[in-house]
Amino acid sequence: MKYNFTSGAELLEKCNELKMPIHQICLEREAELAGLSTEEVREKMRVSLNIMKAAIEKAIEEDIKSMGGLIGGEAKKLTKYRGSSRTVCGELMNKAMAAAMGTMEVNASMGLIVAAPTAGSCGILPGAVVTIGKEYGFNDEEMIDALFTASAIGVIITRNATVSGAEGGCQAETGAAAAMASAGVVEMMGGSPEQAIHAASHCLQNVMGLVCDPIAGLVEAPCQGRNAIGVANALISAELCLAGILNIIPFDETVAAMYKVGKELPMELRETALGGVAATCTGCSLTTKIFG
Numbered sequence: 325m326k327y328n329f330t331s332g333a334e335l336l337e338k339c340n341e342l343k344m345p346i347h348q349i350c351l352e353r354e355a356e357l358a359g360l361s362t363e364e365v366r367e368k369m370r371v372s373l374n375i376m377k378a379a380i381e382k383a384i385e386e387d388i389k390s391m392g393g394l395i396g397g398e399a400k401k402l403t404k405y406r407g408s409s410r411t412v413c414g415e416l417m418n419k420a421m422a423a424a425m426g427t428m429e430v431n432a433s434m435g436l437i438v439a440a441p442t443a444g445s446c447g448i449l450p451g452a453v454v455t456i457g458k459e460y461g462f463n464d465e466e467m468i469d470a471l472f473t474a475s476a477i478g479v480i481i482t483r484n485a486t487v488s489g490a491e492g493g494c495q496a497e498t499g500a501a502a503a504m505a506s507a508g509v510v511e512m513m514g515g516s517p518e519q520a521i522h523a524a525s526h527c528l529q530n531v532m533g534l535v536c537d538p539i540a541g542l543v544e545a546p547c548q549g550r551n552a553i554g555v556a557n558a559l560i561s562a563e564l565c566l567a568g569i570l571n572i573i574p575f576d577e578t579v580a581a582m583y584k585v586g587k588e589l590p591m592e593l594r595e596t597a598l599g600g601v602a603a604t605c606t607g608c609s610l611t612t613k614i615f616g
């Protein structure tokens with residue numbers, strides 16, 4: 325297959341050889357694999373982009389309560405705070421955090437989201453791509469391109485490691501989501517494929533070792549906060565790479581290290597709700613309150 329790649333190194337080689345950005349290689353690969361035209365594949369991605377945008381809007385406009393009752397209303401609170409006072413993180417980061425946390429609220433209330441790469445990390449990619457897209461006036465086509473860039477990073481992590489909290493901890497879920505989002509933002513902002521891949525490395529390294537400890541086994545808390553941190557990770561890593569601050573460890577080695585760390589995590593810290601904050605006194609009493 326002309327456009328296939330199995331590692332970051334191979335992806336970069338293809339970009340250089342074919343003189344294409346990551347998003348174009350990924351689009352062609354997808355079309356090749358699915359036996360569809362590139363236009364048809366783009367239309368499928370457009371559906372995902374629209375779902376992402378709708379989830380963000382829903383959380384900012386409506387009152388949402390999660391199934392477990394641990395989260396709900398955070399996107400609205402952030403938006404209100406932004407409108408009423410100076411913000412610590414600045415307007416852009418506040419918007420990205422609200423989008424990420426809001427998407428998690430929609431997920432936790434059984435609403436429609438795009439699990440990219442997972443439901444537990446579903447706020448990070450839209451939080452970064454849609455927020456930056458709107459802020460800098462990128463159109464839907466450019467945001468769709470960014471989602472293809474992100475997909476390429478997701479393909480590599482899924483193939484060579486994992487994006488599952490149950491297998492590799494939260495570093496694998498929200499770390500992978502941030503890596504995908506960061507690469508997408510770098511290319512959308514005019515960065516090179518090399519800068520995009522380095523941004524993904526930064527993201528994975530920034531949260532290496534992060535455990536998966538959902539309270540009551542529900543994908544609500546601390547998951548939602550980790551989506552806020554995840555979107556910050558994505559934007560900070562993109563900023564670093566666009567400024568020319570690349571990572572000293574190659575992406576493929578970083579992915580392998582993340583996977584190894586994930587396998588070394590005890591089962592208590594891999595989505596079983598038996599460790600971390602899930603196992604604190606308050607975590608346990610919340611579990612009892614929800615499930616009796």
Ligand code: SF4
Nearest residue numbers: 444489494536537547
């Ligand atoms: S703590 Fe676990 S369930 Fe929650 S987002 Fe992280 S990996 Fe997913």
